[in-house]
Amino acid sequence: MSKAIVIRQGLVIDGTRAEPFRADVAIENGKIIDIGNDISTGNAETVDAKGKFIAPGFIDIKTHSDWTLPLMPQGESKIRQGVTTEVIGHCGYSCAPALPGKVEDLAEYLSPSAPWLSFKETGFADYLNFYPALSVNTIHLVGHNTLRLMTMGMEDRPPTSAELRHMILLLQEALAAGALGMSTGLFTAPGSFSETEELVALGRVLEAEGGRYFTHLRNEGNSVFDAIQETMEFSEQVGVHVQIVHMKLSGLDNWGGASKAMDLFSQARAMGTAIDCDIYPYTAASNPLRNLMPSWLQEGGIEGTLAKLSNVDTRARLRREIDQDGLNNFGRIPSWDAVRISISPNLPHFAGRTIASLAEERNIDQFEMALNFIVEDHGQTRVLVESISENDVRDFVKDPNVMIGSDGNSVAPVGTTGQGRPHPRFYGTFAKVLGHYCRDLGLLSFQDAIYKMTGASAKALGLKDRGVLKKGFKADITIFDPDKIAEKATYEDPHQFATGVEAVFVNGVKTLHGDQHTGALSGQTLRRQSDFL
Ligand SMILES: [Zn+2]
Known part of the structure; x- marks a missing residue:
């Protein structure tokens, strides 16, 4: 039995598209036990959410x-x-x-x-x-x-x-x-x-x-x-x-x-x-560099790829196919300036550089540079590719x-996962939608x-009892400040946490409070047989 917690005086956005409403939310033993006005707190711990939104995690x-x-x-x-x-x-x-x-x-x-x-x-x-x-x-x-x-x-x-x-x-x-x-x-x-x-x-x-x-x-x-x-x-x-x-x-x-x-x-x-x-x-999208090439290049695994790339005629065929059809999966890009090294396990000092800038430095053709990089990094490079239109992003967001x-x-800014320059979406996706598109641009x-x-x-x-704030549902809850929520991660400096999320409960356990991760590991492995309809 865990102690009850009452989240007080927030604006509840319950996850159903309903208008926000002012209420308290009470949780106990991993579940939401009540949503309403002036819930009596008794022995419960209280969390003040005045001026904040209370949403499903x-x-x-x-x-x-x-x-x-x-x-x-x-x-x-x-x-x-x-x-x-x-x-x-x-x-x-x-x-x-x-x-x-x-x-x-x-x-x-x-x-x-x-x-x-x-x-x-x-x-x-x-x-x-x-x-x-x-x-x-x-x-x-x-x-x-x-x-x-x-x-x-x-x-x-x-x-x-x-x-x-x-x-x-x-x-x-x-x-x-x-x-x-x-x-x-x-x-x-x-x-x-x-x-x-x-x-x-x-x-x-x-x-x-x-x-x-x-x-x-x-x-x-x-x-x-x-x-x-x-x-x-x-x-x-x-x-x-x-x-x-x-x-x-x-x-x-x-x-x-x-x-x-x-x-x-x-x-x-x-x-x-x-x-x-x-x-x-x-x-920008993110993918292994080798995936930008036609997929026949990867037949036979990495050894097959490297053998093919040592052949001048194969390189010429790759160039012809890409000139004609665009990059595999990405279509036509304006230039190799649009392709930036994100993570390069064997050549980590090149993270953040574009293929075009490396080609210029080495005074070689940009396409040859891309192929050379696959060889030099043994096919392990991940890249960011600027290939999507902002107008399409906005249409989808709306x-x-x-x-x-x-x-x-x-990921986190320190430790093993703090290496390289990952896509800023790792840190910013949800905060960007709420801060930039929702609050700042008013798109939705x-x-x-x-x-x-x-x-x-x-x-x-098909989740059975998550995704909506409702009595009896699991207490996965996020409290955020609508004035402060913002993504901070950029392509140049991605390892930065989003701001404005003030508290997070996972299965009723406080996992983020203020600026502190509590260290709680209360997540569950959700299984098709037990957690879904
Ligand atoms: Zn995918």
Whole structure:
């Protein structure tokens, strides 16, 4: 039994898009036990929220914090934005299963993304059972790229029927262990080697077990609408909820397409298709540098990539394809000034530099510089790519049905995760929507913005008792000052916490108060069987 806490005199934004209302919120034993006026406090501890908003803890529906939370369980950059739940294992990348003899392959495969994480042999059930205690709740997805890597390596071909059965078995094990669903990352190898038929076969397992499907589209650049079409076709054949993650129109030729995409989704929803999307509120994307190239470059893994890059004719072919089609997944960029080194495990002093500036320094061609960097950093470089239009970002931010997800990791300015120059979205996503777009630009109301981070996400995920402030629901609560909430992280200096979040409760336990993280690790591993409808 934990002591009751009464949060007094705040303006409650309950996560349903309802108008804010003044009330007290009482919590005890991890749950909300009352919401109302002048709740008697008795022996309870009180928290003064006068002039502040009391909201459900934010749900970060799209993150890669499985690459950092084991290294930094306090989830600092997220807790300080008011995030209490993170969905991890996205874009086809999950850290489990890691099958006997294949651990090194998975470590190498994820090295541009999780260079500091250690991998060990594990099935999905043990992965969840031994997940470290964290400050945030986690919802786990199993990644299709990981399933394919474990089953058939980096081979560019359809699976044999035995291989497909193996992937189905691994997916069933993950779902039985508590994974909410499967993620795909069809833009990059080996997911890009799969055809819709393979995805539908795996989708049928999700349908049978009550799992959900999360997809990084096959293309977010010049073929983005074809990729949306592929997802719609998947939806027609498989009756599961589909989440298109970090929706964007990448590349100069595709700017202005946000409203067309949102129209397509509303039409599909009107026809009964369960399809949603989320966005991060920035114009730069982040990805491994090697993923900017056509995915055939990665066939055979890193050794295959390096061998191909040592061949002049292959380099010429890459240049031709990119001149014609734009970067893989990113479309046409104005120049290599738009591509900035974020994390380079082997050449850390280059973090923050653009490919164009390195090319100038070495007096070589910019495209050759990009290829050389892949070789020099052994394919492990992560980059930021300025490839999205601000007008599209604003169109997505304004739509109450488009959820907010950071696509970022939980990190902190000091320690292992404080290295390199990560995307500022790791620290600023939620604060930027509330401070910049909501308060400063007035693009949407606070209750609509909060809905996009809480109630809408809880609905898309099927969460049973989170995402809304309601009696009997779990006490995941964020208190913030609407005048002070702001993101501080920039591309140049990203390791800066957001400001304006004054208190955060995770499962009823005070995790942030004032400027202090309390060190509480009260997050829970949420499982499909127990925490979802
Ligand atoms: Zn992705």
